[in-house]
Amino acid sequence: MTTTATTAAAAKEQADAIAARVRPPRFPDRDFPVTGYGAVGDGTTDCRAALKAAIEECAAAGGGHVTVPPGTYATGAVRLRSGVDLHLEAGATLAFSRDPAAYLPPVRTRFQGVEMYGYAPLIYAHGERDIAVTGAGVLDGRADETHWWPWSGQEEFGWRPGMPQQEDDWPRLWQQAEDGVPVEERVHAAGRHFRPNFLETYACRKVLIEGVTFVRSPMWVMHPVLCENVLVQNVTVDSIGPNNDGCDPESCRDVVIRGCTFNAGDDCIAIKSGREADGRRVNVPSENILIEDCEMRHRYGAITLGSDMTGGIRNVFARRCRIGGPGLYFGLYIKTNSVRGGFAENIQLDDITVTHLTKEFVTCDFYRGEGDTGGYPPRVSDIGIRDVSVARARRALLAQGYPHAPIRGLTMAGCTFGEMAEADQVRNVEGLTWNGAR
Structure with missing residues (x-):
């Protein structure tokens, strides 16, 4: 199986199209x-x-x-x-x-x-x-x-x-x-x-969340589910509680998250699509999601895919974001395994500035959690990372697929990585490309 990498020009065109539609x-x-x-x-x-x-x-x-x-x-x-x-x-x-x-x-x-x-x-x-x-x-x-x-x-x-x-x-x-x-x-x-x-829109169309500040959420903060045309802009999340994800689009299409600040108790933005048997029953992916001009300060993943992604995720674009803080773990965090299954394809990050992460800028480890114990090997392909600057992290990259289901197509172009505490870890990745300085 081969994977065609999305070019920088194509990624910009697709991201601009989402911005125009929403x-x-x-x-x-x-x-x-x-x-x-x-x-x-x-x-x-x-x-x-x-x-x-x-x-x-x-x-x-x-x-x-x-x-x-x-x-x-x-x-x-x-x-x-x-x-x-x-x-x-x-x-x-x-x-x-x-x-x-x-x-x-x-x-x-x-x-x-x-x-x-x-x-x-x-x-x-x-x-x-x-x-x-x-x-x-x-x-x-x-x-x-x-x-x-x-x-x-x-x-x-x-x-x-x-x-x-x-x-x-x-x-x-x-x-x-x-x-x-x-x-x-x-x-x-x-x-x-x-x-x-805190705020959940379920099976809704044309949703706007703008300007407000969320504090002290019981669980996830913003959770659009099965929605189309969702715009989240200039929102502040300042909620450091357990599982206080900032924004979790789940099984949604055409979503823009713009100009937001996330000081969250879990993932800042976590894109999801259902879990295991229920994810396969509903079988609706999250797709066409644009994240731009946001600031992610705390705590786990700045931009996370999963771990509830059984229905799949495609066409995710992030650009001009600022990431980092002493309590923030990952930049791009893709969480799945053969129990959850699903797919992540055409995930493109451009022009990202990172000050400080405690772990990797990019992490995709199929052995996380349950390891390889299920019957639904995930598909992860066409990940493009361009013009990213990371001042300090544990590693630039931890990517580990299965021998029978490798990660396919990972491009790092024009990226600079400063103080990295440990060497990258890469296993079972087909089509890893480094272009430009490290």
Whole structure:
């Protein structure tokens, strides 16, 4: 099998085409201030009913802006409707309840790549179009070492032996997926310990997330699933909790992540497409994703593919990004093996500046985790790394495929690597090309 490498000119053309296709939704020039529906920004008054009434009336009127003026508004789950822009003015904060009951009834969601009915994400939409969360305000999930985070099972985040954790419940959900149990029968909310994601748009079209700041998320921060035309721009994620990925497009098409700053508790951007049996059942890849002009500061992968990538990932472009910090591990991190399977093809990084990583700039190790114990060897091909400057890292490259399923087509062109602590590790890679200085 041979792999044709994508050229720099072709990569730019494809990235520009994604940028041109992904356009923000437009909203009628109508405002629905939440204070007009009884919301009070005193930090204690429960504003759930007011937010819901404003959103429903805005949607019924044909769309517009549900505005949140300065103040702190206590709320539970917020559900978006088509045509609605939830707009937080400067000085406005939505402070979300720590009570799990505030995120019932259960909704269709994904937990670590497996579909189920679980606690509602703090902000949620399903099957909607032309929706947005915008403004200069703050979305505060209020998670900490006493609420939500201990369910991770990590002592660093408040869990102690004998306390409940998500790993107690995970085997049942995973087995249901393996057995093909209908999603409607996989109900794991009250009494279970799967943390909700912060903002999740499920099967939506034309989504905009712009300008807002996310803090203290229970789990993943932004999670578009099965969506098309998603624009995330000028967003700040400052949430160093367990599994606090910054943005996780999953089984999505045509996504632009632009001008964002990620100070995350896990991967900054993690592209996904479902996990194992459930990923093969749904079988929708993530494709046509552009990441540009972003800053990734903390913690695991700056740009990660997987590990829930059974449905495959293709056509990912990153350019003009700044990466690095004392707590950031990897630059490009591709996570899969023969248990997860899937594919990653046409992954192109251009004009990336890296200050400091604790591990490799590029890592793709099929033996990570379960090793070679499954029946679904992954396919990874056409990885292009161009005009990258890395000041300090453990290695430039760790690439290890299987003898029976090698990594195919890895190009490093015009890259400079400064202080590298260890030599590169490369095994079972076909078509590794170094062009330019190291």
